Amino acid sequence: MMPYRPEPFTDFNNESEENRFKQALVQVRTQLGRDYPLFIGNKTVETKRRILSVNPSNFNQVIGSVSHADAVLAEQAIQTAYSAFATWSGVSLESRADCLFRAAAELRRRKHEFSAWLMVEAGKVRTEADGETAEAIDFMEYYGRQMLQLAQRGERELIGMSGERNRLDYLGLGVGIIIAPWNFPLAILAGMTTAALVAGNTVVVKPSSLTPVIAIKFVELLRHAGIPTEAVQLLPGSGKEIGQYLTAHPLTRFISFTGSKDVGLHLHELSSRQVSGQRWLKRFVGELGGKDAIIVDRDADLEQAAQGIVASAFGYSGQKCSACSRAIVHRDVYDAVLKRCSELADELKVGDVQDFYCGTGPVINQSAYESILGYIHIAKTEGRITAGGSAAGGDGWFIRPTVVADADPGSRIMQEEIFGPLLAFTKADDFEDALRIANFSDYGLTGSVYTHNRKNIERARDTFAVGNLYINRKCTGAIVGVHPFGGFNLSGTDSKAGGPDYLQLFTQPKLTSERL
Incomplete structure (x- = not known):
């Protein structure tokens, strides 16, 4: 396998790249205003309640009308993810990593298309959008390789002892709740989601209500790359209604959150309370902002x-x-x-x-x-x-x-x-x-x-x-891989996304010691 290298940014001085980007933007414009479902297992669900995503550069232009989840659908989603955990966690880590590599390759082929979506839904200038799409590719390429290295480390770094065979396996935790922000609706969502998946977890993804169409496009891409439909649920909806419900749920094993300090602190507190039927301490991985x-x-x-x-x-x-x-x-x-x-x-x-x-x-x-x-x-x-x-x-x-x-x-x-x-x-x-x-x-x-x-x-x-x-x-x-990212104090848990320690946040190490 080739070593990880960050995805290069597009040279828009290259006329052919410039023309390809313009074509992608025209293609995206033809898709504006469509209706989108939410995803629970192998079902697509349309709801009467809708989220209208609008273009921040032109607030009269609707980007898409997206189904709005409620607590009933959230319950279905987490039950589906919980049922799928045993199967997905049993898939070899090599196969899980391959899914990320295929998704990265597909995103690379559709790079300008996704960047165009970032322009119209998130309000990013072209160079910022291109940089974010490159970062999403980087997360998948990097985390796929890091999972393979983490498995090797579990066998390589233990101290040997005569008469015993010892190994350390990094296992998935269970169901994770991914609460993603609107300001990097592709890259951060991709990083949080695929890190959890490659580690063997199943996820319920709650994207920002301001940028749900990009999230839908990305989850569709993951499914096309081989991630099972039951392993990724997509629930656009209210943070207060959906985010809190999922965070407090007894089947939730961890919460990966990027957003404001006040919301993050509230979810951190909520996740620390044991509720009836909960058999573990929930983990909270949070990035809460900066000054x-x-x-x-x-x-x-x-x-x-x-x-x-x-x-x-x-x-x-x-x-x-x-x-x-x-x-x-x-x-x-x-x-x-x-x-x-x-x-x-x-x-x-x-x-x-x-x-x-x-x-x-x-x-x-x-x-x-x-x-x-x-x-x-x-x-x-x-x-x-x-x-x-x-x-x-x-x-x-x-x-x-x-x-x-x-x-x-x-x-x-x-x-x-x-x-x-x-x-x-x-x-x-x-x-x-x-x-x-x-x-x-x-x-x-x-x-x-x-x-x-x-x-x-x-x-x-x-x-x-x-x-x-x-x-x-x-x-x-x-x-990614160059500047692991995360902060001190109330900026979060210093999780260092895009770094060599990040995947361990979504795993539990299990030692097996065999007397020979």
């Missing part, structure tokens, strides 16, 4: 720092858990970095992502739009607007990239996760002060430091309380 900071030292390359800050803050309109929302800059270079970041933010073209020259697109829905504009109003009292500061107009949920100067480290815009195109600047007296400000947060997901001072780099490595620390580069764009 990510970039530190700029006095000796940094200021243009490099400004470019990295703006890319981190306003890529996908700041709707990434890893996005930079705090710039902490040494007072000696503060004015220069602030000025350059404000210029770069104003240069970003905001609009419909189907315009390939668009720099950033909409926020995801009306609720996010109103919340972010509310924070911009707060920012005008907590700091000084130097770029953006308003809606951008149009038939989508467009907000201008906003830069706020002179924010207090304890202010709301420096402490609360906004999840939008709002970047707050604050001054630091020196590098130690910058680290203190950066660590003054409930979160600890990603962070960057721009400096050429080796002592300060080592100091940041030792004391900057984040799960993913980057030096002289942006704080977004983790690559």
Whole structure:
């Protein structure tokens, strides 16, 4: 087998790739507005209650009408998954890994099609969509290989003892609940789902109600790749109704969640309670967000720092858990970095992502739009607007990239996760002060430091309380197998998705010792 290598991003300067992508986008446009069922075992279920998925770049355009699950259907789904566990977990891990490899190959063939769906349903510019599709491919290629290596490790790493044969097998846990977010509706859903499956578990997938069509397309792809229909149930629906019901269910063995801090903490608490009929401690694997900071030292390359800050803050309109929302800059270079970041933010073209020259697109829905504009109003009292500061107009949920100067480290815009195109600047007296400000947060997901001072780099490595620390580069764009991803503190369980330890979260090791 070839060693794992990350999927290359598409070169859109290549005319043939450009034309293939345009054809895929045209193909996807012809499919807009269709009705979609939910999946329970080998059944497709249509419901009267519907989820309308709309294009955030054009909120008058319906992407699809999706069946809406309820508690009755959730019960059917988890019972189906539970019944299928014995069969699926008994499939050889080589065969399970092969299913992932086939799914990755199919997604690679349909790469532009899935990227086009990400553009119209999630509001991603083309390069962001292409990067996410590549990440989904990477998760499947990587986890398939990691499962094979994990099995070998169980035989290889035990200490030998005369007269005994010992082995450690990594077995599936049971039924997992996959609660996926809207901001990476393909890559994160693919990673959480296929990691659980390749480890021998069956799953009930609850996608975000904002991006259900992409989830349907992906689950169909998994089934075409050989994953049994009973092993993957797809239940679009309300998080409060479906997510809570499944989390509390006695047959649930683990919950894999990516989303907001408040929802994650609630589900974590719910999963810790034993209910009647429950015979195990449930595992909770969670990624709950961030309030990510970039530190700029006095000796940094200021243009490099400004470019990295703006890319981190306003890529996908700041709707990434890893996005930079705090710039902490040494007072000696503060004015220069602030000025350059404000210029770069104003240069970003905001609009419909189907315009390939668009720099950033909409926020995801009306609720996010109103919340972010509310924070911009707060920012005008907590700091000084130097770029953006308003809606951008149009038939989508467009907000201008906003830069706020002179924010207090304890202010709301420096402490609360906004999840939008709002970047707050604050001054630091020196590098130690910058680290203190950066660590003054409930979160600890990603962070960057721009400096050429080796002592300060080592100091940041030792004391900057984040799960993913980057030096002289942006704080977004983790690559599977290269940058295992997960955060400290209230950013989650530091599960390190895309890393060598991740699959163990979905397995239980069993030792067999035989006297010879």
